Amino acid sequence: MSSPQKQSPREDLRLLVKLQDLDLMIREASVQQEKNLGFKIEGVSRLQEARKELARSIEPRLLKSYERLQRRYERAVVPVYRGVCLGCFMTVPIAHHQAIKSHKTVRVCENCGRILCWLGD
Ligand SMILES: [Zn+2]
Numbered sequence: 142m143s144s145p146q147k148q149s150p151r152e153d154l155r156l157l158v159k160l161q162d163l164d165l166m167i168r169e170a171s172v173q174q175e176k177n178l179g180f181k182i183e184g185v186s187r188l189q190e191a192r193k194e195l196a197r198s199i200e201p202r203l204l205k206s207y208e209r210l211q212r213r214y215e216r217a218v219v220p221v222y223r224g225v226c227l228g229c230f231m232t233v234p235i236a237h238h239q240a241i242k243s244h245k246t247v248r249v250c251e252n253c254g255r256i257l258c259w260l261g262d
Pocket residue numbers: 226227228229230231250251252253254255
C-alpha cells in the first residue's frame with residue numbers, strides 16, 4: 142500500500158471534487174438499484190472500489206472534514222460564484238476570494254461550513 146503523498150491544496154481540492162462526483166454517483170446508483178431500474182450490483186461495487194482508491198490519495202484530515210460535511214449536506218464541496226457561496230447563498234468575504242481562487246489553502250464557508258472552490262466571477 143502506498144502512503145499518501147503530501148500535495149498542494151489545489152491538487153487535494155481537485156481530488157475532493159472528483160470524490161464528491163463518485164459519491165453522488167454511488168448514491169444515484171444505489172437508488173436505481175433499489176428501485177430495480179436495472180443498475181447492476183457490480184456497477185455499485187465498482188464505483189465504491191474507485192472511491193476507495195481515490196480517497197486514499199486525499200489528505201486524511203481534509204477527507205475527514207469532507208465526510209463529516211457530507212453527512213449534513215448532499216454536496217460538501219460547493220462553488221463560489223460572483224462572491225457567493227452556492228451552498229447557502231451567503232456572500233463570501235472579499236478577503237478570502239484570492240485564496241479560494243488560487244486554491245493556495247482549502248477554505249470553508251464561514252456560514253455553512255462547506256468546502257469552497259472557485260467557479261468564476
Ligand atoms: Zn455557505
